[in-house]
Amino acid sequence: MTNHILSGIPSRERNRVLNHCESVELVFGSVLCKTDQPYSHAYFPLTGFISLVTLLDAHRPLEMGLIGSEGMLGVTLILGVRKAPIRAVVQGAGNALRITSTHLLRELHECPELQRSLNRYLYVLMAQLSQTAACIHFHEIQPRLARWLLMTHDRAQADHFHLTHEFLADMLGVRRSGITVAAGELQQKHLIRYTRGEITILDRAGLEAAACECYGAVTDCYSKLLG
Amino acid sequence: MTNHILSGIPSRERNRVLNHCESVELVFGSVLCKTDQPYSHAYFPLTGFISLVTLLDAHRPLEMGLIGSEGMLGVTLILGVRKAPIRAVVQGAGNALRITSTHLLRELHECPELQRSLNRYLYVLMAQLSQTAACIHFHEIQPRLARWLLMTHDRAQADHFHLTHEFLADMLGVRRSGITVAAGELQQKHLIRYTRGEITILDRAGLEAAACECYGAVTDCYSKLLG
DNA sequence: GACGGTCTGTACGGTAACGCACTCAATACA
DNA sequence: TGTATTGAGTGCGTTACCGTACAGACCGTC
Numbered sequence: 001m002t003n004h005i006l007s008g009i010p011s012r013e014r015n016r017v018l019n020h021c022e023s024v025e026l027v028f029g030s031v032l033c034k035t036d037q038p039y040s041h042a043y044f045p046l047t048g049f050i051s052l053v054t055l056l057d058a059h060r061p062l063e064m065g066l067i068g069s070e071g072m073l074g075v076t077l078i079l080g081v082r083k084a085p086i087r088a089v090v091q092g093a094g095n096a097l098r099i100t101s102t103h104l105l106r107e108l109h110e111c112p113e114l115q116r117s118l119n120r121y122l123y124v125l126m127a128q129l130s131q132t133a134a135c136i137h138f139h140e141i142q143p144r145l146a147r148w149l150l151m152t153h154d155r156a157q158a159d160h161f162h163l164t165h166e167f168l169a170d171m172l173g174v175r176r177s178g179i180t181v182a183a184g185e186l187q188q189k190h191l192i193r194y195t196r197g198e199i200t201i202l203d204r205a206g207l208e209a210a211a212c213e214c215y216g217a218v219t220d221c222y223s224k225l226l227g
Numbered sequence: 228m229t230n231h232i233l234s235g236i237p238s239r240e241r242n243r244v245l246n247h248c249e250s251v252e253l254v255f256g257s258v259l260c261k262t263d264q265p266y267s268h269a270y271f272p273l274t275g276f277i278s279l280v281t282l283l284d285a286h287r288p289l290e291m292g293l294i295g296s297e298g299m300l301g302v303t304l305i306l307g308v309r310k311a312p313i314r315a316v317v318q319g320a321g322n323a324l325r326i327t328s329t330h331l332l333r334e335l336h337e338c339p340e341l342q343r344s345l346n347r348y349l350y351v352l353m354a355q356l357s358q359t360a361a362c363i364h365f366h367e368i369q370p371r372l373a374r375w376l377l378m379t380h381d382r383a384q385a386d387h388f389h390l391t392h393e394f395l396a397d398m399l400g401v402r403r404s405g406i407t408v409a410a411g412e413l414q415q416k417h418l419i420r421y422t423r424g425e426i427t428i429l430d431r432a433g434l435e436a437a438a439c440e441c442y443g444a445v446t447d448c449y450s451k452l453l454g
Numbered sequence: 455g456a457c458g459g460t461c462t463g464t465a466c467g468g469t470a471a472c473g474c475a476c477t478c479a480a481t482a483c484a
Numbered sequence: 485t486g487t488a489t490t491g492a493g494t495g496c497g498t499t500a501c502c503g504t505a506c507a508g509a510c511c512g513t514c
Contacts, residue, residue: 054361057440062364064357076353079346081452085354119306126303126353127312130291133360134281137289137400140500164461173364175502180462196461196510213284225308367470391491402472407492423480423491 003044003097004070004226005117013111020103026050028093028162032073033084041098042074043067048094049155051171052086062136062173063148065128066091068155070226075122077101078108078115091171092156120225127221135214136173142182144172146211149192153201154219164197186210230271230324231297231453232344240338247330253277255320255389259300260311268325269301270294275321276382278398279313289363289400290375292355293318295382297453302349304328305335305342318398319383347452354448362441363400369409371399373438376419380428381446391424413437 006014026032026048033039035055043050049068053061064086067073073088082101099107108115135144148171152161165183169176186192191206192199201207208215233241253259253275260266262282270277276295280288291313294300300315309328326334335342362371375398379388392410396403413419418433419426428434435442 052357054357056358056361056365059361059365062361064360076350079350080343081347081350085350086357116307120308123303123306123308123312126356129353129356129360130279130281130313131283133291133356133363134283134286134289134400136360137363138283138286166461173361175504176462177464177504178501180464184463194462393491403492404473404494405471407494411493421492 001046002069003046003072005072005114005121006044006097008117008227009111009113013107013114016107016111017099017104017114018097020099020107021097022099024096024098026090026092026094026096028090030090032088032090035085035087036083038082039074039077039084039101041100042072042077042104043096043098044072045069045096045155046094047092047157048090048096049092049152051089051091053089053171054086060173061170063171064132065125066151066155068092070155070222071121071125072118074101074104075118075125077104078118078122080105092152092161124221124225128218131214131217131221135212139212139214141172141174141178142185143210143212145179145182146186146191146207147215148172149186149199149201150204150207150211150215151218153204153207159201161199162197163194163199167197228273229296230273230299232299232341232348233271233324235344235454236338236340240334240341243334243338244326244331244341245324247326247334248324249326250322251325252322253317253320255317257317259315259317262312262314263310265309266301266304266311266328268327269299269304269331271299271324271326272296272382273322273324274319274384275317275323276319276379278316278318280316280398281313287400288397290398291359292352293378293382295319297382297449298348298352299345301328301331302345302352304331305345305349307332319379319388351448351452355445358441358444358448362439366439366441368399368401368405369412370437370439372406372409373413373418373434374442375399376413376426376428377431377434377438377442378445380431380434386428388426389424390421390426394424 006017032043032050045068049066050073051063052065053063055061076085165179166176168179189206191203191210193202233244259270259277272295276293277300278290279292280290282288303312392406393403395406416433418430418437420429
């Protein structure tokens, strides 16, 4: 129930930040920021999680990254740019703490450890972006889907979450029916089970084997830099 | 013949940095840094330019971004992480100034404008990464090739540069013969001309029309934030 | 219990890539 | 001058997607 960025900094700094935070509910599907528009707040997810999504002309959306309790939405604020580089959408309902951009920027000066922590997190996010780009290009739907389910599983607190094929299609940037086929195959291998948007992870190790190596690569990067 | 990051900061700061810089030749094809390995130097390209390239298992390389005199290789050093997130390869021979990671980090504390400048540059690079990822996924080879030639044209000082189909294939992450076809079409439209690796831009406006909108989107982002 | 909405399964033809392989032309070198 | 190398053109069958469409299954609700 805690955010790892906040729990990893000294209590003096944490209290300063928490002083300016308010608790909010992350409602599934709500858009927290749009590309090129100013951030009103930065979000520290507690139980919910957030998708970073790129929109390109008439195409379906495409997910570039996922932010759960291990991170923060709005890291680029530390670069002094107030505009969001990527759209963010709530992908798992839950709650989060949020702080206004202004307060965050002000507290950054007083909180060197928070600064360090967010620096490293931004680095990881960048590394993830390039890995994901190559993954999207070279890897097939099924391994990508498996990877994506694992990332979601890591951030959801349960083996069970709500996700329709339609929604998954918009994350991987593919047709809905492409997901149906890939998910059907994963189900036949008894790795997952789903009915009408309710997905259950049955065999996590099996899913890891079915996923592309990008899953391991990205989580390694996380654990090395963020512990 | 100048680097825009350096020319955009006050002369006091510029001189401090230049004091620690040495001039180096960028040799075509040489690898300046590898993923996950420490940066020895940061590079400010003057006439040469550098490709950011992701390698994934047995697949061909895939280019994520291009750094010319408008930028710097090694921006992520400002995050306090010394490891390179992406491999960098010299794509256009020329020269550059370079500074050791240690000196750069030391000077950053003394040079607030350099800091600000690099912050903004890192932001642009991030925005570019996500745009490029979607571009690679959704757009076809020909528009991507056109975009890529334009980006190169912007950074090369001439209408004419050396690039084999093989090399281009490794930038776009596609087959060599896929490039042959796409480039052949561009040539038939009299937008470019090439023989044995020597490419000439004949009709820049036409190329811009043939490119996907990502070219415009990324250059807009550059000009807005870096002027 | 009938009805409309949502979600899933499946099928169809189409296509932009793929891997592979082979030829031909230009250059470099001995 | 002959030979090797490099780069470009081309074609072949294959494949993983695409867009579209439709039917069935489950759900809430009136």
